[in-house]
Amino acid sequence: MWYFTEEEKMLAESVRAFAEQHLAPKIEQLDETETFNAEAFQKIAELGLLGITVAEADGGAGMGAVAATLVMEEMAAVDAGTTLSYLAHAILCVNQIGTNGSPEQKKKYLPKLISGEHLGGMGMSEPGSGSDALGMLTRAEKIVGADGKFTHYKVNGSKTWITNGPNGHLFYCYAKTGPDKKDVSSFIIEKSMPGFSTGKKFKKMGMRASPTGELWFSDVQVPVENRVGAEGSSIKAMMKNLDIERITISGISLGIARACIEIATKYSKERKQFNTHIGAFQQIQERLAEASAWYEACRALTYQAAKTWDLGLMVGKEASMMAAKAKLQSAQMATQIALDAIQILGGYGYTREFAVERHMRDAKLVEIGAGTNEILRVIIARHLLGDVADELTRS
Numbered sequence: 001m002w003y004f005t006e007e008e009k010m011l012a013e014s015v016r017a018f019a020e021q022h023l024a025p026k027i028e029q030l031d032e033t034e035t036f037n038a039e040a041f042q043k044i045a046e047l048g049l050l051g052i053t054v055a056e057a058d059g060g061a062g063m064g065a066v067a068a069t070l071v072m073e074e075m076a077a078v079d080a081g082t083t084l085s086y087l088a089h090a091i092l093c094v095n096q097i098g099t100n101g102s103p104e105q106k107k108k109y110l111p112k113l114i115s116g117e118h119l120g121g122m123g124m125s126e127p128g129s130g131s132d133a134l135g136m137l138t139r140a141e142k143i144v145g146a147d148g149k150f151t152h153y154k155v156n157g158s159k160t161w162i163t164n165g166p167n168g169h170l171f172y173c174y175a176k177t178g179p180d181k182k183d184v185s186s187f188i189i190e191k192s193m194p195g196f197s198t199g200k201k202f203k204k205m206g207m208r209a210s211p212t213g214e215l216w217f218s219d220v221q222v223p224v225e226n227r228v229g230a231e232g233s234s235i236k237a238m239m240k241n242l243d244i245e246r247i248t249i250s251g252i253s254l255g256i257a258r259a260c261i262e263i264a265t266k267y268s269k270e271r272k273q274f275n276t277h278i279g280a281f282q283q284i285q286e287r288l289a290e291a292s293a294w295y296e297a298c299r300a301l302t303y304q305a306a307k308t309w310d311l312g313l314m315v316g317k318e319a320s321m322m323a324a325k326a327k328l329q330s331a332q333m334a335t336q337i338a339l340d341a342i343q344i345l346g347g348y349g350y351t352r353e354f355a356v357e358r359h360m361r362d363a364k365l366v367e368i369g370a371g372t373n374e375i376l377r378v379i380i381a382r383h384l385l386g387d388v389a390d391e392l393t394r395s
């Protein structure tokens with residue numbers, strides 16, 4: 001059991017109650033029809049959670065990574081799809097504007113994002129560059145008017161896999177502003193800007209209540225005021241956001257795993273075969289015991305990463321390594337536990353009568369999004385081995 005503050009415990013309880021009341025009744029239908037829970041999004045706004053990490057002075061809740069991870073865990077135990085859309089909004093978009101935006105940008109964009117009037121997302125991945133994020137091709141060129149004034153950028157390119165892409169109002173997007181791989185700048189791009197369009201919603205294996213799609217930019221004129229930070233200086237902020245994304249998305253894995261353990265344990269106490277509860281069979285006990293221990297280990301690691309983040313005890317590559325370790329373990333743990341829960345439920349586990357099947361489909365996403373398992377291993381290995389880790393690629 002992690003040591004949460006009273007405030008954090010109360011937060012977890014209220015999110016748990018919200019999830020039971022507003023997410024549970026709808027999730028099976030939303031998963032089936034691949035639909036976003038717009039009503040629940042408004043309720044999350046009423047709970048004051050859309051700007052969870054934004055400073056109170058800027059209209060947010062002024063909380064940190066521990067609180068945000070707790071929210072993810074509680075929501076995802078019921079509905080991981082809606083939780084993923086919430087994460088894209090609150091952590092990938094709102095947190096980025098709250099952390100890096102100018103006072104004017106915060107004033108212009110945060111109120112509607114925090115009240116739930118606007119849904120946000122983040123555009124980094126592209127059709128040709130996923131893991132190799134700096135290989136992005138989207139470009140933002142300066143437009144200098146006849147009067148010699150530079151007021152806009154012209155953005156061309158596309159983004160893919162964007163959570164909330166099909167239904168979002170604005171996106172925190174990265175684009176190249178120079179010839180070097182590292183010339184990355186950030187822009188707030190609104191759906192209403194001429195030349196901006198979205199592709200159709202992807203049909204996915206899991207996380208089906210969270211719409212995913214493409215963003216297309218065709219000569220989109222983005223005002224200079226919408227560039228966040230100095231031109232060509234965004235890599236650090238992009239990586240830092242990936243770190244908090246990896247910590248908080250681990251909360252989604254924890255929620256899924258916890259739900260699967262609860263369902264499988266209950267079933268093991270009820271289902272009888274050979275005139276015996278299946279929970280009496282040692283192979284079932286082993287699966288449950290391993291699942292429970294692995295979940296607790298990942299929970300301790302994840303909240304340690306979150307607390308370290310909140311206290312600023314680790315920065316730069318050390319912080320990235322902690323976040324990578326938490327996500328690598330939690331994501332694998334949740335997929336395996338969901339698969340084990342299906343096995344414990346036998347044929348019923350393979351049907352949609354029990355949530356474990358949906359949890360398994362949702363769990364798999366966390367092994368891919370926000371950095372695949374392989375990329376996280378690369379991050380950890382590089383930290384351990386330094387230059388030695390890259391010897392093969394140099395030879």
Ligand SMILES: Cc1cc2nc3c(=O)[nH]c(=O)nc-3n(C[C@H](O)[C@H](O)[C@H](O)COP(=O)(O)OP(=O)(O)OC[C@H]3O[C@@H](n4cnc5c(N)ncnc54)[C@H](O)[C@@H]3O)c2cc1C
Pocket residue numbers: 088092121122123124125129130131132160161162163164204207212365368369370371372373374375378
């Ligand atoms: C449902 C969903 C939601 C998403 N939401 C967003 C979002 O909101 N915003 C956003 O910007 N992106 C989003 N993504 C994109 C996500 O971050 C990428 O899918 C992920 O980074 C992997 O990129 P890729 O899919 O292009 O795979 P690739 O990078 O093409 O990888 C293919 C395979 O090669 C492996 N691989 C690649 N490089 C290496 C290496 N160096 N060493 C070893 N193995 C390697 C990978 O691990 C993987 O197994 C989302 C994705 C999904 C599926």
